[in-house]
Amino acid sequence: MLFKHKTTDGLKVNLALPGHFLIPLVAAMTFLAALMIAGAYAGQNLAHRWSNGAASIVILQIPPKNIINSPENSISDTSTIVSDNSNKLASLNQIIELLSSSKELASFHKLSDQEINQLLTPWLHEDINHFALSIPAIIELxxxxxxxxxxxxxxxxxxxxxxxxxxxxxxxxxxxNILANSLQSCAFLALFIVTFIAAIVIAIATRTGLIQCKQTIEILHNLGASDHYISVRFARRNAFLAFIGGWIGSIFSIPLLLFLTYLTLPFSSNPNWEIIYQGWFSFLTLLPFNLLILFLILPLCNYFIGWISTTLIVYYWLRHLT
Amino acid sequence: MIQLDNVNLYYEQSSPILSNVSLYIPQGSFCWLTGSSGVGKSTLLRMFHLEIKPNQGHIQLLDTDILKSRRSTLCNLKQRISIIYQDFKLIPNLTIYDNIALPLRLQNMDETIINRWTNRILQWMNLQNKTRLHPKTLSGGEQQRIAIARAIINRPDILLADEPTNALDEEQVLRLMDLFYDLNDLGCTIIIATHNDNLIRQFPAPKLKLEKGQIKVDDAIQT
Incomplete structure (x- = not known):
């Protein structure tokens, strides 16, 4: 019944709910929502990266005991170097043994001389093997x-x-991490506000349409048409318009989001981010798949927001009508 | 069946339409509703058609307490109670055919049955050549016949008519009254509001006279 006789009940919902008003508004809301979602996603990634990255890393610097503690050992000779190396090794082995048995560590990594060299060369401007002072051992926990x-x-x-x-x-x-989480919360709050405003806009448009069709609705109601019948007639139209607006908004947001992704990718945890400079195709392969799926879902979300907000306002209006 | 128990019905700042009225109209009755102009006959019919609720009291229609029923129940009940409005209340953007077929479509009937019933009633109303026209292109009498056709097409249990013969000529009135009697014979309760005394004399039936907030029953209502 709801779909078969849609054109023969006298409810001209196409005229009562014109697309030229609702579609651009919903498209603009979707565009903003897409930016909010992208922002929330970026915030989430950043928070995840920080919480799993830097926050859980502890650096141990293990200086050789006898060199630092004994001033007389500061003059380097062959016997001291041998003693230094053996002490250093003993201390280091004990520490590695302790770390291996510790249950609070996910992993640990002792930086090799080459890695330390690579790390310090920009500051020391020379190879650590030629450096006068002994360099502490470094373990990353x-x-x-x-x-x-x-x-x-x-x-x-x-x-x-x-x-x-x-x-x-x-x-x-x-x-x-707190800052990243706050940014994410702000993005979600903004998304909620945008959704709420979209629902309000749809509700106002519906109310205007209902007033326009008031006479016909009263007649239909008096002939026994249920609230559900009338609400479905309006909800289908608005949901369709919201769906179209959703697609337009999503499509318009893509170029801007691609540009923002291009700018922010170097800050992401993606280890291959440097390939974005190799060309557009390489860049596209780095795009977050979840986000692309989300933009496909946006028009569907709009459809349901349109349907639900229209249904609610029609039911409310009908209850005050009779 | 229509039953009123201590019903009060009034609009603010006006004299009451019903004041503590109790009434029982059995199913299958045929009666006239009379009263001077502006006394509230149309309002009373609208109350029987569930469009307005009484300020006080209880109403039972077709064994359903309308004040205790859910909205969905009342919608279903409305499909069993038809009304012919004085101002017809046709949907202007629908054709005559679609206006008449509307109650059947709202009841989700099969389109072939709708087609058969609608064409039959259009033929009876002598409107078979105007099915694709819109109400505004028709005369008052033709619009009234469409309103009547729409009200009776779904064979209601209660038929309420507000001055249904106003725009009809004498021959059409006779045919219409025959139709009402036929419906009544099938068990439909019929209440016709009118101030046409000639018509009441011509077709004798119990009279409900609305006066000073009371309904006076002039003759025993026959089942």
Whole structure:
């Protein structure tokens, strides 16, 4: 009944709900929503990256004991170097043994001389093997959860080597994480506001259409047409317009989003981001798939927002009509 | 069946239309509703058609308490109660055919049955050549016949008519009254509001006289 006789009940919903008003408005709302979703997605990625990255990393600097503690050893000779190396090795092995048995670590990695060299060359301007001072051993710890290193592990490490330096970067990373989460929350709030405004716009358009069709609706109601019948007639029209508006808004948002992705990709956790400079096709392969799916879903979301807000306003209006 | 229990019906700042009225009209009755102009006959019919609710009291229509029923139940009930309005209330952008077929379509009937019933009633109303025209292109009498056709096409249990013969000539009135009697014979309750005394004399039936907020029954209502 609802679909078969749509043109023979006298309800001219096409005229009562003209597309030239609703489609551009919904398209504009969808465009904004697409930007909000992209922003929320970027915020989520950033928060995830920070919480799983820098926040869970602890750097251990293990200086050789006897060099730092004994001023007389500061003059380098062959016997001291041998002693230094053996002490350093013993201390390091103990630490590695301790870290291997620790349950609070996801993993740890001792930086090789080559890696340290690569890291320090820009500052030292020479190879560390030719450097007069001995360079501390560096171990990168990855904690299992985004927590701080336990006092027990810290004390055990200090017991092996009291001069060990433990650098935990979670103070700033936690704050950055909070900032990223706040940005994400703001994006979701803005998305909610945009959705709410879209629903209000649809509701106002529906109310105008209902007033235009009031006489026919009253006659239909008096002939026994249910609230559901009338609401479906309006909801189908508005949902269709919202769907079309959704597609237009989504399509218009794509070029801007591609440009923003191009700008922000170097900050992402994607290790292959550098290939964006190799050409458009390479760039397109790096686009987040989830986000593309989301933009396909946007018009469908609009359809349901259109349907639900129209149905609610029609039911409300009909209850006040009779 | 129509039953009123201590019903009060009034508009603000006007004299009451019904004041503590109790009434029972059995199913299959045929009666006239009379009263002076402006006394509230049309309002009373609209109340029987569930368009307005009483301010106080209880109403039962076709064994349904209308004040306690859900909206969906009332919508279904409305499909069993038809009304012929004084101003016809036809949908201007629909053809005559679609206007008449509308109650059947709202009841989700099969289109072949709708076609058969609508064509038959159009023929009876002598409007078979004007099916594709719109109401505004027709005379008052033709519009009234369409309104009558729309009201009776779904064979209602209660038929309410507000001055249904106003725009009709004498021959059409006779044919219409025959039709009403035929419907009544099939068990339909018929209430016709009129101030045409000649018509009442010509077709004797119990009279409900609306006066000073009371309904006076002039003759025993026959089932």
């Amino acid at each position: 990855h904690l299992k959860q985004n927590t701080i290193i336990s006092e027990k592990l810290k004390n055990s490490l200090l017991h092996i080597n009291p001069d060990i330096i433990i650098e935990q970067s979670n103070f700033w990373s936690q704050r950055l």
